[in-house]
Amino acid sequence: MNAEEPQGSAARRTGARAAKAAGILRAGGPRALAQRLARHAFHRLHDPSLDEPLLDGDVADSTRLNLATPERRPLRSEQLRIGWVTTPPRAGSGGHTTLFRMVEAVERAGHRCELFLYDRYGGDVREHERVIRGWWPNIGAGVHDASAGISGVDASVASSWDTAHVLARRGTAPMRRLYFIQDFEPFFYARGSMYALAEDTYRFGFRCIALGEMVAELLRSEVGIAPDTTEFGCDTSVYRLLPGRARTGVVAYARPDVPRRGYWLARLALEQFHGLHPEIDIHMYGAEINGLPFPVAQHGRLTPAELNELYNRSIAGLAMSFTNISLVAEEMLAAGAIPVVNDSSHSRADLVNGHVAWANPTPHGIAAALGDVVARADRDAAARSASESVRPFGWTKAQSDVVRILEDEVYGS
Structure with a gap:
């Protein structure tokens, strides 16, 4: 090989890259080229360990756990101190909202609660506390950094x-340990390391409280454990019919970064739906999405009251979820919007309601289900019936169940 060949090869590679960049610029414009360059830089510089939700030292192993419990149980007359191990919440996070409803109920029952936040990236606990106080003002729990240890609590x-691993590794002081399970979380991932680590948490020996029959059945069939089970609720003080609203559109929750929310399917379905029903407005909330091939009103992050207003202006909405039934479905029903939900036997076990539009989870299946709903002549009557079908007790059943199970675990039967 002579000295000029490597230079010629380098020149050819440079020319090829320039031609490719020019093609991207012509086809998609400057934004597409910038996105391509950013993606290339990400793959060159990205550290894969940053995608791991736990530090290596916080990974527990069910086969090696021997966690201490207290030698004596407190008297029923004694106030309990209950710790809750969680990741830092984003403003308005649905999963945290459900969890904090349980914290609020335990506090109302006369017990003291403490939040132990696990931030794998070492964020400022004071900033996390500011978000909690602003978005969930009804809880009075103290806020602590879980990396400093989990102690001083009865349970x-x-x-x-991931927080189950943290509790197993950093909560080694004598206490009772429980696990509030809102999704069968191994399904968040392809079969691999995180699937296995998520599944292993169900073998840690914590007392498991499953939210809904789908999670409970998967814990029984996939792992072989028998959890306590409670049920979903809906805050009908927020999600309800509003007078004088004209229903003219459909709405979808957009979370492209959360695969279990089915965004890709939803996007493809909405494109097909728009082709069939161009007269129907399409609304999205959650993330704001650029470059969609159909017109859409983007709403970004909404408060519950704002979301109820949007649902009241919607004929139907997509309530996609693949690891448990989405809370969005019953909230839509309460506001009179018909939810289109990806069909499965597990989902039907938790959402027993004749007003739900169950859809085959394909682009055509979802688009067809949306089309059937908007084509109905009795929209207003359907909205009223859907709203009236929602159970009136809200989250009180789940809250009382969690208080009862916690007290039973700590005080003893």
Whole structure:
């Protein structure tokens, strides 16, 4: 090989890259080229360990756990101190909202609660506390950094698979340990390391409280454990019919970064739906999405009251979820919007309601289900019936169940 060949090869590669960049610029414009360059830089510089939700030292192993419990149980007359281990919440996070409803109920029952936040990236706990106080003002729990240890409590409750590992590794002081399970979280991932680590948490020996029959059945069939089970609720003080609203559109919750929310399917379905029903407005909330091939009103992050207003202006909405039934479905029903939900036997076990539009989880199946709903002549009557079908007790059943189970675990039967 002579000295000029490597230079010629380098020149050819440079020319090829320039031609490719020019093609992207012509086809998609400057934004598409910038996105392509950013993606290339990400793959060159990205550290894969940053995608791991736990530090290596916080990974527990069910086969090696021997966690201490207290030698004596407190008297029923004694106030309990309950820890809740959770990741830092984003403003308005649905999963945290459900968890904090349980915290609020335990506090109302006369017990003291403490939040132990696990931030794998070492964020400022004071900033996380500011978000909690602003978005969930009804809880009075103290806020602590879980990396400093979990102690000084009668019991602690893990709230996700990663926090279950943290509780097992950092909550080694004598206490009772429970696990509030809102999703069968191994399904968040392809079969691999995180699937296995998530599934292993169900073998840690914590007392498991499953939210809904889908999670409970998967814990029984996939792992072989028998959890306590409670049920979903809906805050009908927020999600309800509003007078004088004209229903003219459909709405979808957009979370492209959360695969279980089915965004890709939803996007493809909405494109087909728009082709069939161009007269129907399409609304999205959650993330704001650029470059969609159909017109859409983007609403970004909404408060519950704002979301109820949007639902009241919607004929139907997409309530996609693949690891448990989405809370969005019953909230839509309460506001009179017909939810289109990806069909499965597990989902039907938790959402027993004749007003739900069950859809085959394909682009055509979802688009067809949306089309059937908007084509109905009795929209207003359907909205009223859907709203009236929602159970009136809200979250009180789940809250009382969690208080009862916690007290039973700590005080004893």
